Amino acid sequence: DTGVSQDPRHKITKRGQNVTFRCDPISEHNRLYWYRQTLGQGPEFLTYFQNEAQLEKSRLLSDRFSAERPKGSFSTLEIQRTEQGDSAMYLCASSFSHAGDQPQHFGDGTRLSIL
Amino acid sequence: GENVEQHPSTLSVQEGDSAVIKCTYSDSASNYFPWYKQELGKGPQLIIDIRSNVGEKKDQRIAVTLNKTAKHFSLHITETQPEDSAVYFCAASETSYDKVIFGPGTSLSVIP
Numbered sequence: 290d291t292g293v294s295q296d297p298r299h300k301i302t303k304r305g306q307n308v309t310f311r312c313d314p315i316s317e318h319n320r321l322y323w324y325r326q327t328l329g330q331g332p333e334f335l336t337y338f339q340n341e342a343q344l345e346k347s348r349l350l351s352d353r354f355s356a357e358r359p360k361g362s363f364s365t366l367e368i369q370r371t372e373q374g375d376s377a378m379y380l381c382a383s384s385f386s387h388a389g390d391q392p393q394h395f396g397d398g399t400r401l402s403i404l
Numbered sequence: 405g406e407n408v409e410q411h412p413s414t415l416s417v418q419e420g421d422s423a424v425i426k427c428t429y430s431d432s433a434s435n436y437f438p439w440y441k442q443e444l445g446k447g448p449q450l451i452i453d454i455r456s457n458v459g460e461k462k463d464q465r466i467a468v469t470l471n472k473t474a475k476h477f478s479l480h481i482t483e484t485q486p487e488d489s490a491v492y493f494c495a496a497s498e499t500s501y502d503k504v505i506f507g508p509g510t511s512l513s514v515i516p
Contacts, residue, residue, distance in 0.1 A: 293447075331509050337503060
């Protein structure tokens with residue numbers, strides 16, 4: 290399978306705990322994106338990377354959230370001191386910004402539930 | 405910033421009929437308009453996209469139209485099948501590799 294891979298698929302944790310999600314993009318895709326999707330809504334942009342550089346962060350990305358892509362390949366999204374409102378599906382996507390327009394390909398997400 | 409609206413929020417059609425979903429966007433800088441299909445428990449899958457220099461694009465049973473002046477774009481699915489049942493999202497972006505702004509989604513049910 291050469292698609293975008295996300296791990297874990299589901300995460301249940303207590304309020305106040307820290308959680309970390311991982312995304313493995315399609316090989317050779319230089320851009321990697323994180324989105325958040327709550328029930329019944331469309332995905333909302335959080336942040337994106339070109340290679341290892343984080344180029345844009347949404348206002349939704351509070352200081353409890355941090356994303357990294359240290360070697361320009363996989364990425365991690367960490368949420369510290371989780372709150373009830375963090376319960377959502379966290380989606381990762383990747384694309385290639387060269388050689389013409391290339392669409393973003395999404396993974397199947399990590400569903401986070403805060404107890 | 406960009407805002408994408410989408411109608412209807414739910415749509416039920418008989419198998420074989422057509423389905424139409426309409427969207428509007430607000431930012432004239434948007435030039436790329438993808439449509440995604442999302443099935444339960446899955447991530448969004450791109451089904452078709454259109455760029456601002458094109459007014460219409462078709463791929464088998466799916467067609468999209470774009471009116472850049474009015475900031476409207478639409479998805480048409482003909483000869484619907486039960487497997488078309490899913491949530492469909494329209495979206496807008498400056499380019500295919502910039503952040504994508506999604507509409508709220510349309511839940512399509514195709515009744516056999």
